[in-house]
Amino acid sequence: MFENKDSSHTSIENLGEFGLIDHLTKNFKIKQKSTVKGIGDDAAVIACDPKEELVITTDLLVEGVHFDLSYVPLKHLGYKAVIVNLSDVYAMNAEPTQITVSVAVSNRFPVEALEELYAGIQAAAQLYNVDVVGGDTTSSTTGLLISITALGTVKKGAAVYRSGAKENDLLVVTGDLGAAYMGLQVLEREKEVFKVNPNSQPDLEPYSYLVERQLKPEARKDITNLLKELEVRPTAMIDISDGLSSEIIHICKNSEVGCNLYEDKIPLDPQVIATCEEFNLDSTTIALSGGEDYELLFTISTEDFPKIKGNPHLTVIGHITDEKEGVHLISRAGTKIPLIARGWNALKNEE
Amino acid sequence: MFENKDSSHTSIENLGEFGLIDHLTKNFKIKQKSTVKGIGDDAAVIACDPKEELVITTDLLVEGVHFDLSYVPLKHLGYKAVIVNLSDVYAMNAEPTQITVSVAVSNRFPVEALEELYAGIQAAAQLYNVDVVGGDTTSSTTGLLISITALGTVKKGAAVYRSGAKENDLLVVTGDLGAAYMGLQVLEREKEVFKVNPNSQPDLEPYSYLVERQLKPEARKDITNLLKELEVRPTAMIDISDGLSSEIIHICKNSEVGCNLYEDKIPLDPQVIATCEEFNLDSTTIALSGGEDYELLFTISTEDFPKIKGNPHLTVIGHITDEKEGVHLISRAGTKIPLIARGWNALKNEE
Numbered sequence: 001m002f003e004n005k006d007s008s009h010t011s012i013e014n015l016g017e018f019g020l021i022d023h024l025t026k027n028f029k030i031k032q033k034s035t036v037k038g039i040g041d042d043a044a045v046i047a048c049d050p051k052e053e054l055v056i057t058t059d060l061l062v063e064g065v066h067f068d069l070s071y072v073p074l075k076h077l078g079y080k081a082v083i084v085n086l087s088d089v090y091a092m093n094a095e096p097t098q099i100t101v102s103v104a105v106s107n108r109f110p111v112e113a114l115e116e117l118y119a120g121i122q123a124a125a126q127l128y129n130v131d132v133v134g135g136d137t138t139s140s141t142t143g144l145l146i147s148i149t150a151l152g153t154v155k156k157g158a159a160v161y162r163s164g165a166k167e168n169d170l171l172v173v174t175g176d177l178g179a180a181y182m183g184l185q186v187l188e189r190e191k192e193v194f195k196v197n198p199n200s201q202p203d204l205e206p207y208s209y210l211v212e213r214q215l216k217p218e219a220r221k222d223i224t225n226l227l228k229e230l231e232v233r234p235t236a237m238i239d240i241s242d243g244l245s246s247e248i249i250h251i252c253k254n255s256e257v258g259c260n261l262y263e264d265k266i267p268l269d270p271q272v273i274a275t276c277e278e279f280n281l282d283s284t285t286i287a288l289s290g291g292e293d294y295e296l297l298f299t300i301s302t303e304d305f306p307k308i309k310g311n312p313h314l315t316v317i318g319h320i321t322d323e324k325e326g327v328h329l330i331s332r333a334g335t336k337i338p339l340i341a342r343g344w345n346a347l348k349n350e351e
Numbered sequence: 352m353f354e355n356k357d358s359s360h361t362s363i364e365n366l367g368e369f370g371l372i373d374h375l376t377k378n379f380k381i382k383q384k385s386t387v388k389g390i391g392d393d394a395a396v397i398a399c400d401p402k403e404e405l406v407i408t409t410d411l412l413v414e415g416v417h418f419d420l421s422y423v424p425l426k427h428l429g430y431k432a433v434i435v436n437l438s439d440v441y442a443m444n445a446e447p448t449q450i451t452v453s454v455a456v457s458n459r460f461p462v463e464a465l466e467e468l469y470a471g472i473q474a475a476a477q478l479y480n481v482d483v484v485g486g487d488t489t490s491s492t493t494g495l496l497i498s499i500t501a502l503g504t505v506k507k508g509a510a511v512y513r514s515g516a517k518e519n520d521l522l523v524v525t526g527d528l529g530a531a532y533m534g535l536q537v538l539e540r541e542k543e544v545f546k547v548n549p550n551s552q553p554d555l556e557p558y559s560y561l562v563e564r565q566l567k568p569e570a571r572k573d574i575t576n577l578l579k580e581l582e583v584r585p586t587a588m589i590d591i592s593d594g595l596s597s598e599i600i601h602i603c604k605n606s607e608v609g610c611n612l613y614e615d616k617i618p619l620d621p622q623v624i625a626t627c628e629e630f631n632l633d634s635t636t637i638a639l640s641g642g643e644d645y646e647l648l649f650t651i652s653t654e655d656f657p658k659i660k661g662n663p664h665l666t667v668i669g670h671i672t673d674e675k676e677g678v679h680l681i682s683r684a685g686t687k688i689p690l691i692a693r694g695w696n697a698l699k700n701e702e
Binding site (some may be wrong): 038045149161 | 387393395399498
């Protein structure tokens with residue numbers, strides 16, 4: 001749909017496995033001083049700083065499950081595949097430093113398609129200042145699959161886990177929620193229109209923010225520094241990949257606490273509200289279960305509230321309670337509704 | 352064929368993504384003291400030792416490309432998926448410490464099948480003393496795919512690269528070559544027999560070593576210590592995954608040297624020789640191009656020769672020459688034949 005389909009086609013088989021990796025990564029530059037050896041040996045070598053700890057996280061994106069190439073340009077896909085991993089690193093209060101990228105592709109992809117994918121990977125690596133230090137490229141019998149592992153560093157003892165939330169802590173979220181999911185709805189609708197009339201030119205202008213949040217999400221690299229500047233250390237933190245509801249439940253389960261979430265506090269972009277009305281969807285449900293926002297959700301001690309009050313990036317949406325009180329949404333009408341994890345579940349193939 | 356097919360079937364969807372990971376990894380124990388936090392948060396946390404550097408490597412195994420589930424039991428597959436990564440860590444002169452495991456599966460696999468796969472992963476992790484610290488589980492539209500990333504540590508400055516071989520260095524290989532490939536030939540033949548007559552009971556006894564090398568390879572964890580004891584530091588090292596020929600060329604290309612490999616020195620197990628005769632295959636070709644041996648190939652200074660002489664694990668198979676002399680096999684008849692990289696290429700789907 002948006003993809004600039006190039007007419008040139010070089011078969012992957014022509015290059016072979018080693019030629020392909022060399023070809024795809026030849027423009028990648030090493031910037032992190034901790035990268036002793038990048039791509040090109042049996043393994044990469046990374047220097048250790050005794051004042052730091054290392055974090056490691058991994059994510060798998062599968063065609064037909066996590067993305068639909070009929071409306072996701074390959075460059076955007078490469079970018080997003082990096083972002084979802086970096087978001088996990090930031091959620092530990094860490095800074096990403098290196099990634100490895102493994103890709104399985106069927107022969108229907110020409111080398112030019114992989115170049116697009118890697119251009120997106122490189123763009124994200126450059127913007128977030130991480131080195132691509134390894135990977136694997138292989139054929140697949142069907143679709144495209146991307147597996148990325150990210151490394152990061154955090155000051156020794158400064159990692160923030162899901163398990164540290166305490167009763168009375170405030171629940172804080174960055175940015176706004178639900179836009180990525182509504183972007184997906186808009187793209188799915190345009191795909192159906194396109195099927196009926198391939199000459200139709202979609203007007204996506206009214207949905208620009210939503211579509212961008214879906215196709216080119218960013219990880220909150222600013223928040224770690226912002227919190228340092230504000231001298232706030234979260235007691236627990238997680239990134240929002242599966243939906244607010246599911247992430248709150250993760251924090252509560254791991255911290256053995258309950259939570260009250262206030263519906264009227266959930267930050268929503270005007271485009272989300274307008275598009276939810278257009279699609280006849282409840283915007284709170286979308287924020288709770290939509291997912292792919294890649295915002296950070298964290299808890300802070302009430303003492304820290306004055307430090308974050310009024311900050312445009314941060315919204316207090318609830319507070320932590322005793323475990324026995326359970327996990328609830330307090331609706332605009334004041335009703336207490338139990339929260340359930342209904343996040344995006346890649347194993348159920350519902351979406 | 353060998354698989355003990357259990358009749359119980361629990362659908363993956365019943366457990367959901369989070370339930371599934373918890374379920375599959377609940378028996379995994381943390382043993383490495385550097386593992387600060389394992390599975391269960393946005394990322395794992397690993398302690399850094401200032402006297403060490405870290406190595407990281409990743410490998411992707413795809414059904415229909417790297418393995419055939421009609422004769423590879425899932426437990427063996429899980430085991431092998433770990434081994435191929437650890438082999439890369441040992442090839443850096445490092446000790447593996449942690450792995451992450453990502454799996455994409457279609458719904459045709461019941462939970463019990465994944466339990467088998469993870470039992471194999473756990474068995475390898477236990478034997479090689481590595482912690483499983485993270486991963487991702489998702490559905491796939493078709494087959495099974497396993498992506499593993501391994502971390503390891505090496506004394507600062509002690510990593511051995513592919514690039515350090517010098518003229519006159521000796522080329523040394525561990526163990527013997529070609530058995531894994533011949534094991535694959537035996538299994539492929541039995542699969543064809545089984546198709547014609549599903550009641551046939553294959554007699555694999557004469558091929559036991561070959562089949563074991565194919566289905567349950569081991570990584571050479573003993574060699575790093577052996578070399579330390581012998582006070583030998585390789586000048587260059589690589590593991591043999593794609594075949595001897597291809598790995599020699601990697602070392603030569605990265606070290607900017609040439610090499611003479613002596614056909615009569617290549618270590619072959621008697622089962623390899625006998626089975627090559629039976630299959631009418633040339634055993635030297637198999638050793639050169641078969642791959643999946645997971646032995647280590649390294650170069651040492653001639654001064655170190657007395658230290659390794661007579662060691663049953665190590666065989667000197669050639670020597671490094673000036674780059675201009677090229678890379679050659681010296682045949683039993685004394686003919687000089689240029690070596691070409693004809694290793695197993697996952698992108699060509701030849702095999």
